[in-house]
Amino acid sequence: MDADRHEITLSVNGASYTRRIEARLLLSDFLRHDLGLAGTHVGCEHGVCGACTILLDGEPVRSCLMLAVQAKGREVSTVEGLAGKDGTYHPLQQAMHDHHGLQCGYCTPGILMTMAAFLDENAAPSEDDIREALSGNLCRCTGYQNIVDAVMTAAIRMRG
Amino acid sequence: MKPAPFKYIAAASLEHALSLKEEHGDEAKFLAGGQSLIPAMNFRLARPAVVIDINEIEALAGICAQAGAVLVGSLTRYRALQRDEVFARQFPLIGEALPHIAHPQIRNRGTIGGNLSHADPASELPAIALALRARFHVRSAKRERWIEAADFFTGALTTDLQPDEMLVEIEWPSPKPRSGSCFMEIARRRGDFAIAGVAAMVTLDKRDKCSEIRLALCGVGETPVDASAAADGLIGQSPGEQAICEAAAVLQGMVEPAGNVHATADYQRHVAGVLAERALTTAFERVRDGR
Numbered sequence: 001m002d003a004d005r006h007e008i009t010l011s012v013n014g015a016s017y018t019r020r021i022e023a024r025l026l027l028s029d030f031l032r033h034d035l036g037l038a039g040t041h042v043g044c045e046h047g048v049c050g051a052c053t054i055l056l057d058g059e060p061v062r063s064c065l066m067l068a069v070q071a072k073g074r075e076v077s078t079v080e081g082l083a084g085k086d087g088t089y090h091p092l093q094q095a096m097h098d099h100h101g102l103q104c105g106y107c108t109p110g111i112l113m114t115m116a117a118f119l120d121e122n123a124a125p126s127e128d129d130i131r132e133a134l135s136g137n138l139c140r141c142t143g144y145q146n147i148v149d150a151v152m153t154a155a156i157r158m159r160g
Numbered sequence: 161m162k163p164a165p166f167k168y169i170a171a172a173s174l175e176h177a178l179s180l181k182e183e184h185g186d187e188a189k190f191l192a193g194g195q196s197l198i199p200a201m202n203f204r205l206a207r208p209a210v211v212i213d214i215n216e217i218e219a220l221a222g223i224c225a226q227a228g229a230v231l232v233g234s235l236t237r238y239r240a241l242q243r244d245e246v247f248a249r250q251f252p253l254i255g256e257a258l259p260h261i262a263h264p265q266i267r268n269r270g271t272i273g274g275n276l277s278h279a280d281p282a283s284e285l286p287a288i289a290l291a292l293r294a295r296f297h298v299r300s301a302k303r304e305r306w307i308e309a310a311d312f313f314t315g316a317l318t319t320d321l322q323p324d325e326m327l328v329e330i331e332w333p334s335p336k337p338r339s340g341s342c343f344m345e346i347a348r349r350r351g352d353f354a355i356a357g358v359a360a361m362v363t364l365d366k367r368d369k370c371s372e373i374r375l376a377l378c379g380v381g382e383t384p385v386d387a388s389a390a391a392d393g394l395i396g397q398s399p400g401e402q403a404i405c406e407a408a409a410v411l412q413g414m415v416e417p418a419g420n421v422h423a424t425a426d427y428q429r430h431v432a433g434v435l436a437e438r439a440l441t442t443a444f445e446r447v448r449d450g451r
Binding site: 003004006022023024025026029045046047050053056059060061062064065066067069070114118132133135136137 | 194
């Protein structure tokens, strides 16, 4: 079968990109290979681990469970867009650093994107709320406690 | 590349999508939320020649209250249902089950029509559709029909949908006055497929006697299981602990779980009974407390 190619234009972290891609290209692979934004990690590639979580129009979704062609005209946010332009960490990134919320770091981009959107909607979450929101992201290093502590701290700092 | 090659077509309208499906039949798959189809394509378990993306068809998404029922478009995402407080109040059984369906990221994409058409027997919504006697509006390019939930699920991952048909909306009849419901499931981890799950709804008459019971299970058979008959003995009664336990025991005899790596068939049957007992007890408490 001949490759089925489509031209798409989409916004990633506020920048507009136009690319010609094959229909079967996953959004995760498009971000990593076509745009060179390798901060989005791929773990299981079937929607279980959460490492590839990005924001689609502000909502966390699995980028391995979407075709890149479906992101046409949409606004995508990845971990590369989380820190300030001057390199200042997002409060969530700073809190993850402070609380030792990552070890190998493989799951971290997905957790940051999931939790950034979560904190936007829940400014004062309980520890249980955080664990529920974190349930779709697997981490095999930290045992989660430090991640929960970090999100709690970030929430407090973001409330000011 | 994870999926095998296919031709991708973004349908511009429902009519467009249906005419494409009529043309390509079994060779084509509708792509809604993609939370089951894309993993299957990534594993190359599914290799559709044509993928018809229906995500741009706005007419397929939305919640519309009618007299005695609510119509939910098949492209309505779980997250939209969760955010609709009126809907969640009117259908507490669905509201209670939604947090059990996978994870927030999945619920942001996954659609109610995709879920029901995929017909995973371990999934929550098919069992709830049975419990609530939902009706499915199905269309093809040439005809349309309504299918009762009881007739829709014909086997594991198999429905009565024909190759040219699409589930376009689901009619949820409003619960009768003086009804109480409860959904419970047990899974190894939050968001995993259930070892067993139970949806229960009870209705009381003016004398506080039980006039109707709906009981449906997920995760314990090839299809969602309507086990309402297990509670026949409670009709006309004000059931106490003993009577509910007896109904749960009857239910355990009605299910034939296959067993899996997480739970033996005996354990699944045990869990189904325990959950049925708890869910019925809670549903009765809720209706008596007016919740």
